[in-house]
Amino acid sequence: MELKICHLYPDVLNLYGDRGNIICMEQRLRQRGIDVVTTGVSVGETLRASDYDLFFIGGGQDFEQEVLLGDLANGKTAEIKAAIEDGKTFLAICGGYQMLGHYYKTWDGQMCDFTGALDLYTEGSKKRMIGDYAFSFDELPGVRVVGFENHSGKTYLGPGVSPMGTVLKGFGNNGEDGTEGARYQNVFATYSHGCLLPKNPQLCDYILKTALQRKFGEADLAPLDDTLENAAHDYMESRLLS
Amino acid sequence: MAKYGIIMRMKKLRIILAIFACNLVKKLIRLLGRGGTDFPGRVALKICPDLLGHMAKGVTTIFVTGTNGKTTTSRMIEQVLADSEISYFANKSGANLLSGVTAEFAAHCTLSGKCRYQYALIETDEAAFKHISKFVHAKAVVVTNVFRDQLDRYGEVSHTLENIRLGIEGCPDAVVCLNADDSLCTSLADVLPNEIVYYGVNVPIYVSRVFELSDAKYCIRCKHAYEYRYVTYGHLGGYYCPNCGFERPKPLVAVTEVTKSDAEGSDVTITVGDTPYSARINLPAGYNIYNGCAAMAISHVMGFDLKVASLALGHFTCGFGRMEKFHIGSADLRMILIKNPAGCNQVLNFLSSISEPYVFTACLNDRAQDGKDISWIWDVDFERLAEMGDKLSAIYVSGVRAEELAMRFYYAGVPREKLHVEKNYDLLTDALTAQPLPVYIMPTYTAMMDLRGVISKKYGFKAFWE
Numbered sequence: 001m002e003l004k005i006c007h008l009y010p011d012v013l014n015l016y017g018d019r020g021n022i023i024c025m026e027q028r029l030r031q032r033g034i035d036v037v038t039t040g041v042s043v044g045e046t047l048r049a050s051d052y053d054l055f056f057i058g059g060g061q062d063f064e065q066e067v068l069l070g071d072l073a074n075g076k077t078a079e080i081k082a083a084i085e086d087g088k089t090f091l092a093i094c095g096g097y098q099m100l101g102h103y104y105k106t107w108d109g110q111m112c113d114f115t116g117a118l119d120l121y122t123e124g125s126k127k128r129m130i131g132d133y134a135f136s137f138d139e140l141p142g143v144r145v146v147g148f149e150n151h152s153g154k155t156y157l158g159p160g161v162s163p164m165g166t167v168l169k170g171f172g173n174n175g176e177d178g179t180e181g182a183r184y185q186n187v188f189a190t191y192s193h194g195c196l197l198p199k200n201p202q203l204c205d206y207i208l209k210t211a212l213q214r215k216f217g218e219a220d221l222a223p224l225d226d227t228l229e230n231a232a233h234d235y236m237e238s239r240l241l242s
Numbered sequence: 243m244a245k246y247g248i249i250m251r252m253k254k255l256r257i258i259l260a261i262f263a264c265n266l267v268k269k270l271i272r273l274l275g276r277g278g279t280d281f282p283g284r285v286a287l288k289i290c291p292d293l294l295g296h297m298a299k300g301v302t303t304i305f306v307t308g309t310n311g312k313t314t315t316s317r318m319i320e321q322v323l324a325d326s327e328i329s330y331f332a333n334k335s336g337a338n339l340l341s342g343v344t345a346e347f348a349a350h351c352t353l354s355g356k357c358r359y360q361y362a363l364i365e366t367d368e369a370a371f372k373h374i375s376k377f378v379h380a381k382a383v384v385v386t387n388v389f390r391d392q393l394d395r396y397g398e399v400s401h402t403l404e405n406i407r408l409g410i411e412g413c414p415d416a417v418v419c420l421n422a423d424d425s426l427c428t429s430l431a432d433v434l435p436n437e438i439v440y441y442g443v444n445v446p447i448y449v450s451r452v453f454e455l456s457d458a459k460y461c462i463r464c465k466h467a468y469e470y471r472y473v474t475y476g477h478l479g480g481y482y483c484p485n486c487g488f489e490r491p492k493p494l495v496a497v498t499e500v501t502k503s504d505a506e507g508s509d510v511t512i513t514v515g516d517t518p519y520s521a522r523i524n525l526p527a528g529y530n531i532y533n534g535c536a537a538m539a540i541s542h543v544m545g546f547d548l549k550v551a552s553l554a555l556g557h558f559t560c561g562f563g564r565m566e567k568f569h570i571g572s573a574d575l576r577m578i579l580i581k582n583p584a585g586c587n588q589v590l591n592f593l594s595s596i597s598e599p600y601v602f603t604a605c606l607n608d609r610a611q612d613g614k615d616i617s618w619i620w621d622v623d624f625e626r627l628a629e630m631g632d633k634l635s636a637i638y639v640s641g642v643r644a645e646e647l648a649m650r651f652y653y654a655g656v657p658r659e660k661l662h663v664e665k666n667y668d669l670l671t672d673a674l675t676a677q678p679l680p681v682y683i684m685p686t687y688t689a690m691m692d693l694r695g696v697i698s699k700k701y702g703f704k705a706f707w708e
Contacts, residue, residue, distance in 0.1 A: 011459055193617050195620045
């Protein structure tokens, strides 16, 4: 068994420890005897989405986002859209999450067209939504995801997507409607870095299972010793929610 | 006229009162056994908002700013000032915001607000720089480097750059020393009218380097990817843009040779113009070579004797979490303050370069001064620790976010049995002082303050605040 991960723009969208999510997915697969190969695809490189099973897109700086918009339009957007409709698994965080939407409108009214892969859009605000936060994850009842958010964009979901869950503490998508993240087909999109997956092992395994099921039709992930992971999770959960 | 006289007298009274209150509050806080507070300066500013401007009048001031290396560079320049027998005072590294700098000036003034020293050496936080330079007009400014720092406070590196630019805008007459090897730093020359002096390192400084994400991969002028003739560390080195031609300027003050670099320090040649100066840099690790070069650049700009300056680098004292040594019983502890991935990676570069086995300790807090967002620990190449094998005998993990840091080390490939989580500083100190091997302790700022408190209480060290 082998899973192929594509890390999109690893050298540009790398602002908030996003590398940790890749490290986490790789190790949790290998510990189950599943091979994994991660390939970085960056600016100027051709993306052949059919080569991969799982895509990761992280967050970046505004300065570099401009570099990316041109590159996305140059072929990658079409590949990403096709892969999403084909049921490939995506994890997109913060800037990567916003980029999957229709557009980003800055607080002073400038429009930035994004990929439009997901039915959502983002509007800039002057106030940054920043801090540790927690949200429920609807598909795993009882699981409370902890992370760190840092965004000035407010994201609003269209009818074509559902949220990942409900904000328990913090701001989430926009600080208004209590939603956090977006789900569509096998896309998982969230504002949570911090880094997300290592201290939310159940969410990590759920995403890995989604990709494995798509590829092999079934996926059974043996339990791991998650003592350290749970300790990191539980510390933040109790600090935020008790 | 009479009215003007009254206003002037009121003003003078205000200054006296503010300085008096500031110094009194500071003494009271010390009596209570506290340190590292900006409260005295805030009191002074409440009474007299432009107090700093009065006190700084006529004082020849040097500013040191940038992401990493401010304190070490300042201590090096301080040694140059002392050895040159110049009358000066310097602020402590913890007092680098407007309130702190105000309190430091107040402590070195007469009650009427006249500074008792000819020179002031001021280390300033990048974000606070513009508020300080509004009142203090420097003769020289040195920018050490610009790296991705605590993102929750400073935002992106472009914000840090803009803050530094605004700070320098307050010093129109200052000569600005910029790190030639840092493309973010040199880009400031495009937007500053000031006279610029570049300093830099002409040769690689590490035999092997950790994996690092570049904080400046794309050309700041045209957004094309940079290429490098050589890299010293991080995004520093001989960069050039093949598209628009933006490139590392030739530095006037340059490290032209590194002859030796070990666990105690480095031997280098620093060339100013055409004149080479041999220097021993009294602190280990390659990034301190940059700090030494920055200190030489300032010495050149200020017209100090460069022979004296180069010798000063060999015997300055830094301490306070900059490879600071503690000998407790037979234990050999070294404290290295960490603030961001760039700084942390340089510590790992250093640890890879030493040959004897050691114990590693890391303490991670997530309070405002540490950075509330700890995601950067995933950007640091801790995988390097796992590669060190038996040379790394154990890792102790502490601080508010110890659990997450321990998990990071585990995912970096460090075996579980080498990891010891101990959040209680009392017990941690007991464990560390019982080690037969050298212990390198890497705390974030508030974790360091907590740990120092425990060490000073337990082992009778005099309270040590900066």
